Amino acid sequence: MINKIDNWIVDRTQRIYLWILDWTGIYIGSIAIWITVIGNLSSYLTYKVPPTLGHMTIIFCLTTPNFLISIIAYLEQDKKKFERINFRAIIFRASPFKIYWSIMLLTYLFVQFMVGEGIAQIINFPCCIVWMYLFTILVREREPKEWVRKQHLALERSS
Numbered sequence: 001m002i003n004k005i006d007n008w009i010v011d012r013t014q015r016i017y018l019w020i021l022d023w024t025g026i027y028i029g030s031i032a033i034w035i036t037v038i039g040n041l042s043s044y045l046t047y048k049v050p051p052t053l054g055h056m057t058i059i060f061c062l063t064t065p066n067f068l069i070s071i072i073a074y075l076e077q078d079k080k081k082f083e084r085i086n087f088r089a090i091i092f093r094a095s096p097f098k099i100y101w102s103i104m105l106l107t108y109l110f111v112q113f114m115v116g117e118g119i120a121q122i123i124n125f126p127c128c129i130v131w132m133y134l135f136t137i138l139v140r141e142r143e144p145k146e147w148v149r150k151q152h153l154a155l156e157r158s159s
Contacts, residue, residue: 002099002103003099006098006099006102009133010093010133010136013133013134013136013137014136014137014138017031017134017137018137018140021139021142022142022143025142027073027074027077027078028073028074028077028085028134028135028137028139029070029071029072029073029074029075029076029077030074031134032066032069032070032073032074032131032134032135033067033070033071033074035127035130035131035134036063036066036067036070036127036131038123038127039123039124039127039128039131040059040063040124042123042124042127044059066131069135073085073135077139080141082139082140082141085138085139086138086139088135089135089136089137089138089139090138092135092136093136098132098133098136101129101132102129102132105125105128105129106125106129108125
């Protein structure tokens with residue numbers, strides 16, 4: 001049952017991203033960076049008092065790997081190294097780790113909701129799950145839609 005749900009989420013993530021890629025050309029790394037920023041800002045906003053240097057250090061240490069992984073994904077997609085990205089995606093799709101991580105995060109989210117934490121803190125956990133599923137996407141070359149091609153041709157002619 002859990003594997004079916006996981007496969008459904010992976011399939012939907014793949015379809016949604018390829019649709020977004022064809023219409024906008026945005027890279028996985030860009031989306032991952034923004035999700036990391038949104039999640040961390042939501043955590044930062046939950047503090048009732050200004051965070052101490054210790055809090056800032058913990059947040060920095062926890063988010064630096066996310067940013068580095070996102071930047072590496074962006075650079076690889078920019079350099080069109082699709083084989084490397086897809087190889088990692090296939091390994092990650094086969095890993096049971098993401099299923100257990102998702103269950104753990106969803107359980108924690110439920111507990112946070114029941115305890116009455118602020119909505120900003122609750123935003124962070126779905127961001128973590130979405131960030132994780134972004135790296136199960138198999139990437140291909142962009143196939144811009146016809147309307148996007150016409151817009152680019154019009155811009156090239158006008159300049």
